[in-house]
Amino acid sequence: MISVKNLCKSFGNFVAVNDLSFDVNPGDIVGFLGPNGAGKSTTMKMLTGFLTPTSGHVRIDGRRVSKNTTQLQKLIGYLPEGAPAYDEMTVYQFLHFIADVRGMTKKEKMAGLSQVIDQIELHDVLDQPIETLSKGFKRRVGLAQAIIHNPQILILDEPTDGLDPNQKQHVRNLITSLSKDKIVVISTHILEEVSAVCNRVMIIAAGSKRFDGTPLELQQQSRYYQSVTIKFSYAADITGLLEIDGVDDMKVNKHTGEVTLFPAKGQFILGPVTEYIHHYKLPVDRLHVDQGRLDDVFMQITS
Amino acid sequence: MNAIFFIARREFAAFFATPIAYVFIAIFLILSGIFTFFVGDFYERSQADLTPFFNYHPWLYLFLVPAIAMRSWAEERRSGTIELLMTLPVTSVQVTLGKFFAAWLVLLLALLLTFPIWWTVNYLGEPDNGIILAAYTGSWLMAGAFLAISMCMSALTKNQVIAFVLAILVCFLFVVSGSGIVLDAFEKWAAPGVLDTIASFSFLNHFDTMAKGVLALNDILFFMVVIGIWLYAGLLIIEQKKAV
Numbered sequence: 414m415i416s417v418k419n420l421c422k423s424f425g426n427f428v429a430v431n432d433l434s435f436d437v438n439p440g441d442i443v444g445f446l447g448p449n450g451a452g453k454s455t456t457m458k459m460l461t462g463f464l465t466p467t468s469g470h471v472r473i474d475g476r477r478v479s480k481n482t483t484q485l486q487k488l489i490g491y492l493p494e495g496a497p498a499y500d501e502m503t504v505y506q507f508l509h510f511i512a513d514v515r516g517m518t519k520k521e522k523m524a525g526l527s528q529v530i531d532q533i534e535l536h537d538v539l540d541q542p543i544e545t546l547s548k549g550f551k552r553r554v555g556l557a558q559a560i561i562h563n564p565q566i567l568i569l570d571e572p573t574d575g576l577d578p579n580q581k582q583h584v585r586n587l588i589t590s591l592s593k594d595k596i597v598v599i600s601t602h603i604l605e606e607v608s609a610v611c612n613r614v615m616i617i618a619a620g621s622k623r624f625d626g627t628p629l630e631l632q633q634q635s636r637y638y639q640s641v642t643i644k645f646s647y648a649a650d651i652t653g654l655l656e657i658d659g660v661d662d663m664k665v666n667k668h669t670g671e672v673t674l675f676p677a678k679g680q681f682i683l684g685p686v687t688e689y690i691h692h693y694k695l696p697v698d699r700l701h702v703d704q705g706r707l708d709d710v711f712m713q714i715t716s
Numbered sequence: 717m718n719a720i721f722f723i724a725r726r727e728f729a730a731f732f733a734t735p736i737a738y739v740f741i742a743i744f745l746i747l748s749g750i751f752t753f754f755v756g757d758f759y760e761r762s763q764a765d766l767t768p769f770f771n772y773h774p775w776l777y778l779f780l781v782p783a784i785a786m787r788s789w790a791e792e793r794r795s796g797t798i799e800l801l802m803t804l805p806v807t808s809v810q811v812t813l814g815k816f817f818a819a820w821l822v823l824l825l826a827l828l829l830t831f832p833i834w835w836t837v838n839y840l841g842e843p844d845n846g847i848i849l850a851a852y853t854g855s856w857l858m859a860g861a862f863l864a865i866s867m868c869m870s871a872l873t874k875n876q877v878i879a880f881v882l883a884i885l886v887c888f889l890f891v892v893s894g895s896g897i898v899l900d901a902f903e904k905w906a907a908p909g910v911l912d913t914i915a916s917f918s919f920l921n922h923f924d925t926m927a928k929g930v931l932a933l934n935d936i937l938f939f940m941v942v943i944g945i946w947l948y949a950g951l952l953i954i955e956q957k958k959a960v
Binding site for chain 1: 719729796797804805958
């Protein structure tokens with residue numbers, strides 16, 4: 414378990430992380446969200462023991478990271494931002510080196526290597542120097558190095574940055590499959606990633622926590638959550654829509670002619686709305702229910 | 717302990733994966749040859765020893781050791797691998813020692829590859845090989861001192877060129893601290909005790925006796941202490957400003 418209490422980090426006068434507290438339990442896949450410069454990477458660097466907090470502390474299994482750094486780092490797999498690696502080494506040499514430094518025995522090393530190479534599909538590039546790899550492969554090598562020792566805690570700083578959509582999907586599946594009974598913390602600024610991978614979202618801005626909850630709870634913050642958008646075939650009398658039970662507000666998009674109905678908090682309006690449409694035989698082309706617009710929520714929370 | 721070995725092995729391999737080690741060794745061999753035979757008048761002296769060879773080592777190291785050490789930390793900083801390295805379960809002490817030993821081994825290799833000079837002097841005359849061995853040991857120790865200083869300078873910056881220039885500057889001060897260049901500046905106002913202390917930091921003075929074949933304990937200790945102090949300073953710098 415990771416426990417963060419009143420964590421602060423400043424560089425000179427600049428406060429990067431300001432009084433951050435949270436707990437992460439096994440089974441949690443935490444999506445760390447925030448605008449650039451919000452303090453995500455700095456927080457992760459403190460979780461992994463790379464940086465020492467200015468005040469406050471990080472505990473893993475009850476032990477302080479700043480005091481038992483080396484022992485606790487054994488439990489962690491970490492992908493730093495930008496997936497740095499030793500460019501002149503081949504992928505195979507690099508993974509070997511990481512396994513050696515992590516103190517894995519020969520047997521563990523071989524098992525770990527072959528598993529990771531399979532999981533991340535690195536067969537084709539094993540003997541290539543890392544500097545010759547594409548951005549996507551570099552990221553995958555970084556991921557491989559983070560999971561080679563099958564760590565209990567996985568901390569990934571922007572694991573899908575620079576990957577194409579297929580690779581993104583692949584990495585997300587991988588994270589999901591790795592995450593059983595583990596602690597996973599990933600940072601990202603891709604909002605869709607959070608609902609795809611995580612079971613918990615934490616948003617920080619300007620170094621402080623702004624939101625901590627499930628992806629669903631985040632979506633529910635959106636005005637568009639469970640809103641119904643209707644496209645009519647031709648102009649129809651829509652004034653009555655506002656009178657439907659549970660409908661709080663209505664918006665008409667003048668360009669597309671789409672009508673959006675917003676529910677009152679906690680209400681589901683799809684049933685009543687379709688009933689109304691049937692009853693008055695309104696000419697509907699399309700109709701869909703929104704799951705909430707994360708961009709809006711994100712902007713609202715972080716600004 | 718194992719971690720030091722693995723880090724040193726990686727660093728050592730990196731020297732040879734990039735042409736750095738080859739270039740360093742080639743230039744070292746060429747320059748030491750030139751200094752010995754053309755500047756040092758090896759033949760004209762008609763003496764069966766390697767004094768002209770060893771006398772120029774401090775000056776060779778002054779430029780070549782900073783060149784081999786400048787990337788040690790600066791490159792880790794620039795490429796971000798320092799974050800990778802420092803989040804592996806190893807201490808900064810282990811990393812520092814690993815890096816130091818790898819580079820020191822390259823320097824040893826370069827020294828060993830000067831064996832044709834040793835062979836030449838043995839072919840031409842009958843030198844005291846004990847003296848030569850002592851001088852080689854002293855030279856390697858001194859190279860270690862240059863290396864520790866240069867690594868500390870490399871820890872200060874992510875720019876290799878700055879690391880190189882700073883290292884030459886500091887190394888130069890240590891080389892010449894026993895000579896007029898430095899001592900004249902202090903002579904007018906400093907107490908004789910201060911002058912002696914400054915002079916005693918001189919690499920040249922300590923190496924001179926070693927080059928003559930005298931492995932005095934205080935000279936060996938001097939270089940060991942210099943290595944220790946500068947490695948420790950580099951360590952503190954890395955601990956303090958990892959992220960920048």
